Amino acid sequence: MKNDSRNRPKKVRSSDYACQFREVDSPVHRMGAGWKLLFGMVFCAAAISVREPWSVGVVALVGAVYYGAARLTLWDLWRDVRFFLIQMALIIGLYFYKYGMDGLWPGTRTSIQIVLFFIPGMVFLRTTQTSQLMRGLRKIVPYRLAFLIFICFRFVPVFARDIREIAMAQRIRGARLSPRELLNPRSWRDLFHCLMIPLIIRALKTADEASLSAESRGFGIRPERTYYDPEGVRRVKGEG
Amino acid sequence: MEKNTTFLWNRFTLREALLLGFCATFIVITRAALRMKLGLPGHSMFFMMFFIVLARGCVPKLGASTLVGLIAGVVSFMLGMGKNGPLIMINFVLPALFVDGAAFLYPLLPARLMPCIIVGALASATKAITGVALDFLMGVEEEIIVQHILITTTFSSLFGAAGAALVPSVVRRLQANRLIPSPGDNHR
Numbered sequence: 001m002k003n004d005s006r007n008r009p010k011k012v013r014s015s016d017y018a019c020q021f022r023e024v025d026s027p028v029h030r031m032g033a034g035w036k037l038l039f040g041m042v043f044c045a046a047a048i049s050v051r052e053p054w055s056v057g058v059v060a061l062v063g064a065v066y067y068g069a070a071r072l073t074l075w076d077l078w079r080d081v082r083f084f085l086i087q088m089a090l091i092i093g094l095y096f097y098k099y100g101m102d103g104l105w106p107g108t109r110t111s112i113q114i115v116l117f118f119i120p121g122m123v124f125l126r127t128t129q130t131s132q133l134m135r136g137l138r139k140i141v142p143y144r145l146a147f148l149i150f151i152c153f154r155f156v157p158v159f160a161r162d163i164r165e166i167a168m169a170q171r172i173r174g175a176r177l178s179p180r181e182l183l184n185p186r187s188w189r190d191l192f193h194c195l196m197i198p199l200i201i202r203a204l205k206t207a208d209e210a211s212l213s214a215e216s217r218g219f220g221i222r223p224e225r226t227y228y229d230p231e232g233v234r235r236v237k238g239e240g
Numbered sequence: 241m242e243k244n245t246t247f248l249w250n251r252f253t254l255r256e257a258l259l260l261g262f263c264a265t266f267i268v269i270t271r272a273a274l275r276m277k278l279g280l281p282g283h284s285m286f287f288m289m290f291f292i293v294l295a296r297g298c299v300p301k302l303g304a305s306t307l308v309g310l311i312a313g314v315v316s317f318m319l320g321m322g323k324n325g326p327l328i329m330i331n332f333v334l335p336a337l338f339v340d341g342a343a344f345l346y347p348l349l350p351a352r353l354m355p356c357i358i359v360g361a362l363a364s365a366t367k368a369i370t371g372v373a374l375d376f377l378m379g380v381e382e383e384i385i386v387q388h389i390l391i392t393t394t395f396s397s398l399f400g401a402a403g404a405a406l407v408p409s410v411v412r413r414l415q416a417n418r419l420i421p422s423p424g425d426n427h428r
Contacts, residue, residue: 220254
């Protein structure tokens with residue numbers, strides 16, 4: 001009986017950060033990226049143009065239905081819109097400062113409109129996988145630029161690991177790089193001299209090695225995308 | 241094979257393009273790390289301006305910072321970072337364009353402290369353009385737009401200036417060790 005609480009599935013909050021992709025099946029997930037963008041454009045235009053309370057309400061209702069149709073929870077909504085709270089308070093405060101009580105509605109309406117304007121973008125990111133975005137990107141971006149974007153993706157975990165390793169090594173040598181120490185601006189000198197410079201030197205070295213490696217395979221010598229074929233190289237050399 | 245074949249935009253070699261791509265990677269990593277730790281408005285400008293100005297110091301060619309901003313913007317958008325959706329790309333590209341323009345007019349920029357601080361602050365303030373456009377579209381009054389933007393961009397500018405201020409010492413050290421080109425070298 002005691003194990004019951006352990007066996008019970010944990011209450012999992014569905015996202016760790018704002019606009020994180022949510023892996024569920026929903027009508028919005030199944031929609032094509034192009035349709036989502038088209039809907040987003042129409043919705044954003046509506047969010048900009050509404051002025052009356054009833055029309056703001058209608059657009060907000062459509063936004064809520066769209067968000068719900070993507071099977072996103074209230075917790076997801078909170079993660080997505082909490083950044084706007086300061087903005088909302090600021091705008092309502094400015095209107096209140098200028099017009100008193102009469103400024104409450106225009107301030108609130110503008111704040112709601114700004115949140116509504118970003119709802120389609122949030123839903124798009126939460127329902128579209130990065131790989132799907134990459135495939136779409138490959139069709140519209142020249143391959144050399146797309147290559148750099150993929151390199152950036154590929155090296156995010158590599159450099160994140162490098163940063164951890166360099167920081168650990170430098171902390172052993174006495175650098176003030178722990179999260180608590182970094183809150184003190186006097187430690188920022190260590191951050192740049194003990195962490196950033198070694199990291200940049202590593203980036204320079206990696207760029208040297210990767211470019212030499214790619215150029216030795218003939219990458220980038222033709223205007224169109226080419227692929228390295230070891231069999232073809234052997235045939236040309238006359239080994240095959 | 242010819243050593244310095246240009247790879248991108250008839251300007252950057254593959255090595256330079258990769259280095260700029262790595263600067264964009266650093267922006268993405270630091271942005272991801274900071275969003276977990278801090279809640280201060282505009283703090284992401286600190287590392288963003290550092291790497292955008294540094295990129296121009298490492299590759300002293302027109303367009304270097306813009307390329308970093310463009311790649312970082314696209315990757316941040318695809319990773320779902322930031323609340324602004326596709327508008328996040330504009331927030332990355334505009335400061336980078338500003339830095340490129342400033343460095344075109346004053347090529348010694350990445351190695352000089354005061355110009356870096358000024359450019360860092362002004363480039364960070366360009367982030368306000370999207371805010372102004374949005375407020376304007378929503379029908380906010382001009383006076384309130386100005387007040388709103390002043391409040392929100394002050395923090396961005398302060399962080400941006402602080403980030404850019406750290407570049408000259410790093411650039412000078414890299415130049416002293418001949419890891420990056422010095423001002424005496426010929427570049428566009």
